[in-house]
Amino acid sequence: HPPNPHPHAAPPGAEEPPARRPATVPAEAPPAWETVAAKVANDPCIRYTAGGKEFLQWMAQHAGDPDGWRELVNAVPAHWVGVIAPIAESVGKEWSLFAERLRSRQEAV
Numbered sequence: 001h002p003p004n005p006h007p008h009a010a011p012p013g014a015e016e017p018p019a020r021r022p023a024t025v026p027a028e029a030p031p032a033w034e035t036v037a038a039k040v041a042n043d044p045c046i047r048y049t050a051g052g053k054e055f056l057q058w059m060a061q062h063a064g065d066p067d068g069w070r071e072l073v074n075a076v077p078a079h080w081v082g083v084i085a086p087i088a089e090s091v092g093k094e095w096s097l098f099a100e101r102l103r104s105r106q107e108a109v
Helices: 033-041 050-062 069-075 078-108
Strands: none
Touching (some): 033 050
């Protein structure tokens, strides 16, 4: 055998190490409802319409503590988990649909 001209190179047929993936930049987290609620509530388009007032009340009830569920997980008895988990999943899908509809309205403008 002739001497290997590249003694530190992988032998022929050896797999090359996987290429490093570029570091992903995390997406900027959206603001919490509490940080924008007052500003949104002061918008006349929301403040002076029935739908706007209803929206503010709904958001206060449902978006005020988005992590609150973490404290409630252990409050659900094991015999209810099979019923409650799909309901929570359905609610999550509805929130996603709400966001999707808002984005489609934004794109249409």
